[in-house]
Amino acid sequence: MNFPDLIQTILIYGLPVVFAITLHEAAHGYVAHLRGDNTAWMMGRVTLNPMPHIDPMGTLVMPIVLFLATGGNFLFGYARPVPVNFSRLHHPKRDMVWVALAGPAVNFIQAFVWAFAMYGLIAAGVEERYFIEVCKAGVKVNAVMFAFNLFPLPPLDGGRILVGLLPWKQAVWLSRVEPYGFYIVMALVILKVVDTLWMAPIMSLTFELLSLMLSPFEFLLKP
Numbered sequence: 363m364n365f366p367d368l369i370q371t372i373l374i375y376g377l378p379v380v381f382a383i384t385l386h387e388a389a390h391g392y393v394a395h396l397r398g399d400n401t402a403w404m405m406g407r408v409t410l411n412p413m414p415h416i417d418p419m420g421t422l423v424m425p426i427v428l429f430l431a432t433g434g435n436f437l438f439g440y441a442r443p444v445p446v447n448f449s450r451l452h453h454p455k456r457d458m459v460w461v462a463l464a465g466p467a468v469n470f471i472q473a474f475v476w477a478f479a480m481y482g483l484i485a486a487g488v489e490e491r492y493f494i495e496v497c498k499a500g501v502k503v504n505a506v507m508f509a510f511n512l513f514p515l516p517p518l519d520g521g522r523i524l525v526g527l528l529p530w531k532q533a534v535w536l537s538r539v540e541p542y543g544f545y546i547v548m549a550l551v552i553l554k555v556v557d558t559l560w561m562a563p564i565m566s567l568t569f570e571l572l573s574l575m576l577s578p579f580e581f582l583l584k585p
Contacts (some may be wrong), residue, residue, distance in 0.1 A: 374492070378500035382419065382469055382507050383441045389445040389464040396537065397457040399450040407444050417442045441460040443517070455533070459526035462519040469508040470568070476500030477572055481579055501572070509564040513546055513556060538554035 388409060391402030402408055406539070407415070416422065419442060424440035451457035457555045481498035512520035517540050525533045539546070 368537055374495050375499045375503065377496060378503045380412045382472060382503050383498070384410060384415050385468045386465040386473060386507060386511075387415040387441050387444045389468040390446065390461055392462040394444070394446045394451070394457075394461045397460060398452040399447050399461075400574065401447045401450070402444045403453055405445060407475050415441045415444075455526050455530075457526075459523050462522035462526070463488065465510045465519050466511045469504040469511070472505035473568070474572060474575060476582045478579065498539065505565055505572075506561075509561050509568055510556075510563065516543045517541070518547065557573065 365512065370583070391408040394401070395408060396583040413437045420440035420442075446461055448458050476497045476499075480494060480501070483493055483497065511518055512523070513519040514524045516525060516537060521536065521540070521543060522567075525537050526532075528536060547556065
């Protein structure tokens with residue numbers, strides 16, 4: 363990928379990525395606050411300011427290096443995880459599910475909002491291609507974050523949701539995987555297991571659900 367293409371990609375994906383990461387992390391902290399743990403709230407992590415959520419290596423360096431090294435075919439990154447003291451939650455095992463689910467849920471909502479905005483721009487006759495591409499990027503970025511974070515292995519949100527739903531014995535066993543979970547997930551990503559067995563079907567279902575939810579607004583596209 364040449365330099366102009368890289369700049370164009372950054373300009374299109376920059377805003378959607380910042381919103382996707384910021385609202386995802388803030389949602390975790392906000393729901394934890396509602397359920398009794400003020401750790402993230404007191405540390406200033408329940409904020410729409412993206413800076414506290416950015417991890418220099420995971421949010422900036424790693425995605426750019428992977429993007430350049432693979433010609434845009436592979437992209438991976440992460441934000442600073444919001445600190446949550448699950449023992450402070452009103453009902454730790456049950457509330458863990460809601461805290462973990464908050465991030466992906468906000469990404470799904472954002473995907474819907476970006477798609478609706480695209481419908482509105484097209485209906486309004488906006489011909490500037492940049493704004494349409496930004497909306498498309500917003501849908502894609504948030505759909506990817508929604509699907510990937512639901513992968514059922516700690517420390518991803520899907521793993522913590524599963525820990526909260528399983529009986530105690532199985533939950534304790536799965537929670538012991540968390541210190542190694544990131545490396546396991548990375549290995550599965552590199553081997554394309556996550557993409558083939560998880561991302562492809564979940565992404566397909568996500569876009570179908572978004573299409574169904576947006577169907578009442580298709581009149582906006584009619585001349």
